[in-house]
Amino acid sequence: MASPAARMDLGDIQGDILRAYGNDYDCTTYAFVTIECPPEQARAWFSGLLDHVTTAAPWSAGEKPLTTLNVSVTAAGLRALGVSDKVVDSFSREFREGMSSRAALLGDVGPSDPRSWDPGLGTGDAHVLLTINAQQTPDHQRALGKMRDAMDEAGGIRIVFQEDTELLPGSREHFGYADGFAQPAIEGSSDDKARGGGVPLKDGGWRPLAPGEFILGYPDEDTRVDPKRRLPNAPAAPLARSGTYMVWRKLYQDVALWRRVIRDAAKVYEGGDEHALSAKVVGRWANGAPLVKHPDEAPADFDPRTPGGNDFRYDKDIDGMRCPLGSHIRRSNPRDALGFEGHLSFRHRMIRRGMPYGTELPEGATADDGTDRGLVFVSFQGSISRQFEGVQVQWLNAGNIFGLGHDKDFLLGDPHGTGKMTIQGRPPFFLAPQEVFVRTRGGEYLFVPGMTALAALADGTAG
Amino acid sequence: MASSNVSGQAYAFMAMTPVMPGNEQPLAEYLRGLRGRGPSPLAKLPRTHLARFVIVPDFHHDPTWKQPKEDHLDLNYLIFTSNFDGGLDSYLDELCEQLAPEAKEIWGRCVGCPESARGAALKAYLKHNQIDTGMFFAAYGHATVGMVKKALREREQTIAFAIRAQGMDPETLQQAFLAEFGGAK
Numbered sequence: 074m075a076s077p078a079a080r081m082d083l084g085d086i087q088g089d090i091l092r093a094y095g096n097d098y099d100c101t102t103y104a105f106v107t108i109e110c111p112p113e114q115a116r117a118w119f120s121g122l123l124d125h126v127t128t129a130a131p132w133s134a135g136e137k138p139l140t141t142l143n144v145s146v147t148a149a150g151l152r153a154l155g156v157s158d159k160v161v162d163s164f165s166r167e168f169r170e171g172m173s174s175r176a177a178l179l180g181d182v183g184p185s186d187p188r189s190w191d192p193g194l195g196t197g198d199a200h201v202l203l204t205i206n207a208q209q210t211p212d213h214q215r216a217l218g219k220m221r222d223a224m225d226e227a228g229g230i231r232i233v234f235q236e237d238t239e240l241l242p243g244s245r246e247h248f249g250y251a252d253g254f255a256q257p258a259i260e261g262s263s264d265d266k267a268r269g270g271g272v273p274l275k276d277g278g279w280r281p282l283a284p285g286e287f288i289l290g291y292p293d294e295d296t297r298v299d300p301k302r303r304l305p306n307a308p309a310a311p312l313a314r315s316g317t318y319m320v321w322r323k324l325y326q327d328v329a330l331w332r333r334v335i336r337d338a339a340k341v342y343e344g345g346d347e348h349a350l351s352a353k354v355v356g357r358w359a360n361g362a363p364l365v366k367h368p369d370e371a372p373a374d375f376d377p378r379t380p381g382g383n384d385f386r387y388d389k390d391i392d393g394m395r396c397p398l399g400s401h402i403r404r405s406n407p408r409d410a411l412g413f414e415g416h417l418s419f420r421h422r423m424i425r426r427g428m429p430y431g432t433e434l435p436e437g438a439t440a441d442d443g444t445d446r447g448l449v450f451v452s453f454q455g456s457i458s459r460q461f462e463g464v465q466v467q468w469l470n471a472g473n474i475f476g477l478g479h480d481k482d483f484l485l486g487d488p489h490g491t492g493k494m495t496i497q498g499r500p501p502f503f504l505a506p507q508e509v510f511v512r513t514r515g516g517e518y519l520f521v522p523g524m525t526a527l528a529a530l531a532d533g534t535a536g
Numbered sequence: 537m538a539s540s541n542v543s544g545q546a547y548a549f550m551a552m553t554p555v556m557p558g559n560e561q562p563l564a565e566y567l568r569g570l571r572g573r574g575p576s577p578l579a580k581l582p583r584t585h586l587a588r589f590v591i592v593p594d595f596h597h598d599p600t601w602k603q604p605k606e607d608h609l610d611l612n613y614l615i616f617t618s619n620f621d622g623g624l625d626s627y628l629d630e631l632c633e634q635l636a637p638e639a640k641e642i643w644g645r646c647v648g649c650p651e652s653a654r655g656a657a658l659k660a661y662l663k664h665n666q667i668d669t670g671m672f673f674a675a676y677g678h679a680t681v682g683m684v685k686k687a688l689r690e691r692e693q694t695i696a697f698a699i700r701a702q703g704m705d706p707e708t709l710q711q712a713f714l715a716e717f718g719g720a721k
Contacts (some may be wrong), residue, residue, distance in 0.1 A: 504699075
């Protein structure tokens, strides 16, 4: 049987999904656009974008574009482009309802309540998201300028929300942690990352995940075991093939609060210090070294991108003495920790492509400076409810499956102020819940069409 | 009464009643409206561990399941389930008394419900429409609501103390422990 790689049509899938564009792109702008003109006019503007959309087809040496463009749409956006109700109804329920309608489920309450979100997000006004990556600022400004000119020319199309982001030194996020390197290994695309990124097998090996877990129109993990080889649920043709669902969330990070809480708690953390304590909360040292392999100190030369850097499992740390049971990475990707040969965790993986935003809080500062800074979280998955929401609701905002009662992920905070974090040890150490370190400032559920689907949307033949 | 309704000292009750045609929307709106109006009326029944109202408008038909034929319900159905402490009869007596105002708006919209929607008549109606539980998993089959709530309070108190006590020297710790828990039985 031909491998999925031979069959995956990379030219039809948008870029930055299967393989990251890479750290050469320092700047990313996310521009949410609203359509205030008739669908035919909107589609004319939309058609103009298509020639500039970057695909998953590999670049030859020297061909790396200065800027890239990718396009995704909300349910409201599909309607604004003239897609019929019948076709929109074929998309998943959570996509159609939108992220802000599902705030209670996601734990976006209190300071993360949609009523406090940045203007333009979660209101139904966001129709199309243009994601522009650029290697350097002048190219970035040129690309943004062209984008705005095209909208002005079309008329009735304007930006309702824009976030400009930039990589931080060392590919860190604002709490100081190396981020983004642990990604799922996908059969036919990133098989080389299977060790640590795939499904842990009983014999100690790993295997990559089926592509349909992330790209619609391809076999997923269910297809593997289905005698009829049915493909996963997907929207009506021609929109599904080569597409994926996207989650976009702007997460404010209260860096000053995080530093103060860790500093104060570390004073009574026996035998430990601030770095060790914060590593216990996250599950990794700041340079990305996993606690389960390096429980006592971070290896100075650890590079998470080297092959095998992400190769670890929890079978030798069942009681959490090395990596706490409730630590962030153990919650967000339990690997083999839930037993049953990884079967309770392998259907909940996400491709993550987020970017930090806002300037850094100077090192050592523990007073807030009023700057809006944090992480734009972006994930791609075949099912928003099974993959993104499953992790958010069952693993981050609850502790039951880990035997932790109602303790929630300490890093993401707990607006209800209940529960705690236990750092397993002799003796155990406890962290009291705080005001939230991370607040949702806005978000949307989107669909990233394949190239053929984009063309169908543009010429009004999507149904 | 089937013994499958019982687990330890807890009982699992379910009644399914058809909704009178024309009452589907008012019933749904009434039940939804209960959310925003303060504590649930079910809180008036302190023996209740977990209870809920569910409206079943129709069977779900999903085109991807490739079912040989579609089945449809003639009427909407209201399902009431409750897991509670102790026996069914005394619980229903409490329910039919305490929830009389709400019962008129809820079961009063169902086929066959007695005009008064309260007391012995309502109790008989609910028992008539009872569906026995097939399998009852009770997480704390021997713990009453009171025992569970007390345990939760003690857990929170212990957590708060454990966090506060970190870093205390032994003598201070002992004094603090006795001050916090010394009176506990």
